[in-house]
Amino acid sequence: MPSHDLYAVRLAKLEGLRAAGADPFASNWEQTHTSAEAAILFDEATQAGPSVSVAGRILVFRLMGKASFVKIQDRAGIIQLYVTKDEIGEAAYEDFKKLDMGDIIGARGPLFKTKTGEVTVRAEAYGLVSKALRPLPEKWHGLSDDEQVYRQRYLDLIINPASRERFAQRSRIIQEIRNFLWERDFLEFETPVFQSVAGGAAARPFVTHMQALDQKFFLRISLELYLKRLLVGGFDRVFELSRVFRNEGLSRRHNPEFTMLELYQAYTDYRGMMSLVYDLIQHVCTTVLGTTQITRPDGQVIELGGKWREVTYRDLIVDFTKDPEWFQRSKEDKAAYCRLQELDIHPDWQDFEVTQELYSKRIEPFLFQPTFVTQLPRELCPLAKLNPEDPRVLDVFELCINGQEIAPAYSEQNDPLLQRDLFEKQVGEDKQNMDEDFLTALEHGMPPAGGMGIGIDRLCVLLTGAASIREVILFPSLKPTVNS
Template identity: 45%
Template sequence: MSKQQSPQQPEPHSTLAEIRATRLVKADKLRALGMNPYAYNWISTHQAAALQLEYADLANSGEVDIQVSIAGRIIARRVMGKLAFFSIQDETGTIQLYLNKQQIETGMADIPDAFSHLKQLTDVGDIIGVKGKIARTERGELSVLVTEYVMLTKSLLPLPDKWHGLTDVAKRYRQRYIDTIVNPAVRDTFRKRAQITSGIRRYLEDLDFIEIETPVLQSEAGGADARPFNTYHNTLEMPLYLRIATELHLKRLIVGGFEKVFELGRIFRNEGVSTRHNPEFTSIEVYQAYADYEDMMTLTEGMITTVAQSVLGTLEIDYQGTPISLAAPWRRVTMHEIVLEVTGLDFRSFDSLETAQAAVKDAAIGGCDDVKSLGKLLNEVFEQKCETSLIQPTFVLDYPVEISPLAKPHRSKPGIVERFELFAVGRELANSFSELTDPVDQRERLELQAARKAEGDNEAHDVDEDFLTALEYGMPPTGGLGIGIDRLVMLLCNCASIRDAIAFPLLKPEQSDEQSEDA
């Protein structure tokens, strides 16, 4: 078999419009030959990765007397006289096609000059189906010795230059379909994401939890401090919100007699965009009757370690160059303890807000002058100075009541609620409470939140009277848990930005022509 030549280079001096026009002409020529450039189907016997694995031991220059049928996108073409070498890519990987004029024109005798048409009318980006035997070239490349080919889809636009790839980050997110063609690692991330979400569901279902969908359109936003998206129902003539959490409806189900429920779905918050925030994101919320936040810690640790081991095959991972151990048990530390450890400030020793603010100022921690309670000041110091230090998985326990309106008061610590957040690589991954079940206490807290809204707080909400009515019928002791799926995927798949963990992140419209020269 002949030595491979250098890959065919893209048309460097042609505009996208010129390339598209040329390829449309090729599509018309295929039709004239009776070859539909947009086929209806194709039956494959194998995929690329399976062939590479099955024939990994095939010797150089060896052949296997077996017919295979495979389809994929052309990602490279090398043509020289009566021979051509294409590389095609399917969902699983790549494989080489060995194209010989004599073999193809024998196998496709009903189409005169089939080999010439293959050379002249195909381009990088086209999707083709082929049949032939398996062989390994003299240079060691596993190949399909093609006897028949079919154009399945004629590509009208070129792929990015092989040597430079799709390097524009915004274009990668905006045109994810190109990103996933040219970057196999991106496809791998979304494949793992699917495995992570299915693994979470399987773990919970094995523990007898059931998933029940709750409304996305809600008359009252609630369950979190977050600014909602507003919409309007024309027929009902009523304003509505996109949900900012699934919490209050899942708790209604606990009131109604379900003991283990969850929902994994989309949440919408009309807030800023950053490397760890997207206005539309995925979370899972889990509620278990007769459980508390200690039970939820055990559940969280077990679920994440089980899923990580299943998807990654290890609990020792690398995140952006930092080794992370997911092996249990994870560290547990109270908010007071971690603030004291990192800053030297012991909030339990302060007898007033003024004393605490003076100490915080002496510690050169700014932006706290307008904080109006000791608990909120503690949380502000924690967020500024401690979160980024929590690299290994860490449960931070026992939060101030002022920032936890849906959590049950701590059974032995005044001013504190039974709440934890899970941190890793300096960011929050999960949030959990021993859920507040006292309807009188809950009303007082929601009314305080409504007062904040009346004062102009865009993240505060009105009192949800129906939810309070449900609590008055009686909700059993309950542990609740919320996990940000996108951030968990970021950790397990080594994504630097949340946009790398979301297939189609929200972006501003392009200001320039969408079809730029490097598309």
């Protein structure tokens, strides 16, 4: 066996252990304390600590003749063990020396402090809990190959503390969103992933086939139409925080499956959603981050506290173009201006699409500080109520932070006849793309309501200061390798 075949070397060690009657994959190890819990038990006054039993993965393995230092990592951090031949006995120490970095071990013993001041477990006994047959990435530079980070995220999590912390933050953020909504009397529900009509948004859906019904189904692209059925059913405050699927591009900002929060609250409107989303983000900042200031990877600071800017879509366009008459201009004039801005304007586009291209490419990406963009053109959201004073625009906002749309919210359309009308305009001739069951539900009467969606992945990018959506999605969509 060549010594450079790391797998074979470790496999041989494992077989040696089995031959000696040991179990390299023990059923358990009693863990009385985590690394963090143990470390604080050391008493500075007496320079002593109680006996603890810890377990974790070996990240540092320093053999110094008849004594060794190893560091193990558990869920709370890293703790050092001091293992000597005198303490554990000659035979056990011989076995101990055969351990590898990456092995999961347990150890028992009292706490002490080393010469250099590190609280350490003086091992009286140790046990191999789970043998690692493959080596860890290099300790100093870690794992930096993006592809391996995504395909073998567990290695990234073992080796990169920042990555570990980022995903822990994501879990806390989601938990605090649920806590916040629960405190406000919202109930969480689970609605169908398989839908015969993929409604609630404009996106290309994934298609699948349900064997039992011999029927084509789509994976949901939004949670909206089923949650609104629950409003009709009398649950006045509902939300769902779950995965939706859009069969579109992959990029730094898009993953085909992503996590969405949608919530609906009866007897309020988009103004109510404004204060709700503000309070929600303050709550998450306070409980999870302990600050309202986020530093982006480029060093720019985003302030999530204080009063947020509110501006109409119209004013943003006029401010950008310096043209108060913009909305009176012909489509051709608008397109000509956009082409000067080096935007690719399709000749088939409708008037509002030209303006929207300008907005989404030249304005929205630069809205870093929290901004409520209100009064969007009516063509953009067929599920929202029209503004009573100006029916060309909608009673909606888009909350933009970090140059991205974080949360769109509407005063929800509850007029079933108008809703049918708007749907028909949207789908054109393709009537089978209308969710008739939803329209029937509206005909039974839906209370006036405010609704909102929050892209959880983008929110996590914002709150953790990440550079890409792949930094907050554990296993982003990738092309399968030949083996898988």
